[in-house]
Structure formats: structure tokens, C-alpha cells
Amino acid sequence: MSFAKGKFEAELNDIEKLLRNIDFFEERNFYPSNDFDPSVYRKKNYLENWKSLISDNIYSFMLTDNSILNFKLDIDNRKISYTYYECPFKSLSYKEYLIDNDIDFEEDSKIFIDYYEVYLHQCEQKENPLMIRYDYDENSYFEGVHPASHLHVGHKNQVRLGLNKILTPKSFTSIILRQNYPAYWKTLIISKNTWREAFLKEKSALLDISSSHWKKLDKSEFHLN
Template structure:
């Protein structure tokens, strides 16, 4: 595992990347909580899960469309929660109420939470979580490095690499925001940085990729 300091540096760098893509609504460098545990997640509906993270200051990135991204660097678990509500962005909400400075967001934070709670719920909100968990590895059943798609299901897509915060953000932007990814493809410096990040991703140890694991389709 890379050092915690390295991961935190990447998170700050990815804030700059998302801002350059005009995707970042808010960067929260010091979340009050690293993330909910699995038992807590299973008790909540998707919309309550999003509201709990937002109201509890439990995220690093608040994207322009309301999605939340959180990095638990201690347990190597990274989460993306799409906004389940069909509502205006926080910035638009501030502007509509006459606040033009981002520093005013703390004034209207509770009002925005109330506004969001009254919005219609999207039909297909989406979540992605990446986990690296050596203690739960089970050959052929529980990959040490894997992606979860959605919540409260048994989906675990094995990955032969160890994902870090930088790679996770690139994955999210490419898969969920292809129109913004087009900007990346037009930036030779950014392409070079991504290629460098890909080549630096370490492979999982051989002891976590055994005969029964090789039967299924792993992401390279």
C-alpha cells in the first residue's frame, strides 16, 4: 500500500483536476467521518445514504451534479454516490438566493439539504465503490482488489491492480462523465499524466490471484 501521505497528496491533486474539468462543486479536504461501515450502509436507502454523507460532511468531493466522492485511505475503500435527487446544483441554489460567494455556502447549507429532500428521486441513481481488503480475500469468491456496482448487492468485479485515489477519479470521469473525458483527450499533458499513473499502478500479489480466481474475468 502507498503511504497515507501519498494518497492525501493525490486527493488534493485530483481536486485540481476536477476543478480544471469544471466538474468540482466543492472540495472538502477534511471530512468529519471517513465513511459509513457496511452495516450502516445496508440499513439505508440510496437517497438516505447520499443525504447521510452530505449532511454529515462525509465526503471529499461534491461534484457539480451533486455526486459525492469519499476516500477512506485507512481501509483503502473509495466511494462514489451519484446524486439520487433531481435538483439544481448547490451553486445555482446559492445564486438563486442572492449569494455569489462560495464562502456563503455554510449559511445556506441546511436550506439546501431541505430543498434537496423535497426534490423528486431519480429512477436510476448509481454508486461505485472500490475496496482493497486482504483480510476478506476468499479465492474464487472475494477478490482482494475489486469494484462494487450499486449498493446492497454481491457484485465484486476483481481487478489485478491496486487502485489509488488518482486512478479511481480517472475511472469515474471516463465511465460516468464521458463528455468531460473528451476534454482530457484533447490535453496531451493530461494524457501523459494518466499514462504515467497507469504504468505506476502495482499488481496485486500473486498469493491473491490463484487458480479459482483465474476462472472469472478480472479487470487488468
């Protein structure tokens, strides 16, 4: 397996620190639910999935733009899954909503959340909200078809971009910030900081996929490395 539970939790702590430092942190859920049935979610559209992930408590972080990140480690079944779901609405964050309505924000205050949810559904929906998910699953590996380590990009499609490395929560977060939030990413790379310094060494530090799960056909196709 790529790393132990302790290292996994330590990386989530680092992600929280980063999100707070760049003022992109809305909420951390320390006890996300593992009761996730993919077959149920495959029947829903993007908006329904985003709402269900929140209402079913299947997220690790909520960002200030109401997008969510979820990090799941299943050591027993040798599986990893990290998911980013962009908020499907063009909306204010909860804090911005309170300020905009002249309401004093108190840490962890959710007494106006019902009003905020009504506001959300009055906002314009984004035309193409983005979902990115990283999966590592040795049991589902099929040479040249289903990489053990891969990225899904987009909702309800068969895109699987193979990787010859095993991503960590921090490396996945770097991908999300780099690809979907260039302004936040720019603030990280133009100044000296612990995240930037770790990022410069991160790729070489990632574990390689074992040869039994990264074979000739996988190496021959275009992949991420």
C-alpha cells in the first residue's frame, strides 16, 4: 500500500493548513461517511451528485467556492480514492453570503444555512462544472484497459488517464489547484513557502506502481508520469 493511516491523516492536516493560508478554506469534515454506493450515484446528474455528497456526509473539505474534496483510504482492500467536485453554482461562499446580508459571522455558525441553501438554488448554474477523481485499485487492474492508478476527468464518462505513480492527498490537491484555480496556484509558486518547497520534490518522492500492475501495454500508451 502507498502509505499508512498516520501519514494519510498528516497530509490532510497539511491540506487544511494550506487552504487556510490561501484563504480558500470553508470547512473540514473529520468524520466523512464511507457508506458510498457508486451504483446509486451513477444514476444521478452532476447537481444531484454534488448535493448528495454533502447531505450524505461524503466529503473531507469544503472550499470557499462550495466545491468539495474527499479523500478515502481503504488499506484492507488496497484502494485509494480522492475526489474533487466543483460547485455547480455561480455563488457566494457561506461567509460571503452572511457578510453580504449584514450578518455577523461566528466560527462554525450554521444557523442561517437553510437560507443559504435557498440562495444557492436561486443562483445561475455553471455550464460545465468539473469533476476530477483519482483511483488506485489493484483488484480492478486490467493491462491496457483499466490502469491500477488513474485519473477520471469529467462526469459520467469512461476517461481513465493512467499514472505510473501513486498519488498522495497533497499531490492530488496540487493538481486541483494548478488546473482549476490558477490564481490560487500562482500565489503558491511565486513566493517561498513550505507547500512550494514540498511540491518541487513531490513527484520524485511518489511511489512507483509495481511491475505487476504496470505492464507493457500500460507503458506503451500515453500516460501521466
